[in-house]
Amino acid sequence: MLTTGLEGVVATQSGISSIMNGVLTYRGININELAEHASFEEVMYLLWNDDLPTAQQLTELKKELAVQGVLPEEIISLLKSFPKDAHPMVILRTVISALEMYDSQAYDMSLEANHRKALNIQAKISTVVAAIQRVKENKNILSPKPEFSFSQNFLYMLNGEEPEEIASKSLDTALVLHADHELNASTFASRVTVGTLANIYSGIVSAIGTLSGPLHGGANESVMEMLEEIGEVENTEPYICKALVDKKKIMGFGHRVYKSGDPRAKYLKNMAENLTTLTGQSKFFDISVKIDEIITLEKGLLPNVDFYSATTYHSLGINRNLFTPIFAVSRTSGWTAHILEQYSNNRLIRPRAEYIGPQLRHYVPVEHR
Ligand SMILES: CC(=O)SCCNC(=O)CCNC(=O)[C@H](O)C(C)(C)COP(=O)(O)OP(=O)(O)OC[C@H]1O[C@@H](n2cnc3c(N)ncnc32)[C@H](O)[C@@H]1OP(=O)(O)O
């Protein structure tokens, strides 16, 4: 029987991440262990190589990320040429597409070249997202420092100063939590794209476009918009009740696969709470908790990964239109792992559609229409 939105359809086999009985694992390791102990660099290595790195492999990976994180001059000029009000996701999609033209191995489809490109894109996407904000603020574009971790570097390249430990640690955990998620819409899009043997850049561009929608990664920005619209805790109940009466979806709630809660949400809620307590600005966290209570009670829906990531990023001083690009920075590790897996055992992805349109019609010349 046809299910809308391919709900419940198993479309491929994968050894990267799994969601079984509400438990999320990356390469067989429970997300709870990774969120509590792993760095984002360890997670990207795990996703690409099916194992955690040794100390030496980790050191080499960090070094390579910093080297490859430097943007070509042509890309910096391109970044400066965009309209200042363009959305960062649009700029990001365009810049990742352009990067292909400055990669001499873009069309080398060997396993080694594709692994190298995965690392290269992962390194550069962080610099690009930080640079998008810097260009908007007429500030110089910064490159990663070899002595910093990936998340320290992102915040450094964004703000121009060494981040506080709590900030880089929180971002690191958020990156770990967003890194991969089985056959979500953007990952599926990337696998369909590279299933034609299009190259890895095309796969990532498809994925970024797919992530941007508010039913997927774009929800984190929409959550922040909603929190800002609500403005004060006492406005929460009337705002949410009206939205429910108007049959509006409340961003950051519900999930296609998790029906008893997203295992990532509790970490983001804790981080949001800790960060807002530290900054002394708990208003948006308090509104979030109130929304959470109402939606759970009224709809039986639970927060997904996007809900508390909004207050987490906001407390880190990040503009809301960078929330989804940051999701893309993290998910690049998962997208590229899936792309490598797709190439390793590729068959064109081409399902069928059940035709429900009119039949047996005839062409009518334009003068008779
Ligand atoms: C990283 C991520 O992509 S996580 C998801 C991020 N997206 C969001 O947070 C957007 C808000 N949530 C949603 O739109 C949905 O829950 C999705 C897209 C995540 C999952 O969608 P689906 O599995 O297709 O569920 P669907 O949209 O069909 O919803 C089923 C029912 O629950 C309701 N529902 C689902 N989510 C919500 C919500 N957030 N607010 C209000 N009602 C909701 C729907 O209106 C529908 O009700 P109905 O049967 O009376 O028409």
Ligand SMILES: O=C([O-])CC(=O)C(=O)O
């Ligand atoms: O799996 C999904 O459908 C959406 C999601 O939570 C993710 O991509 O992290």
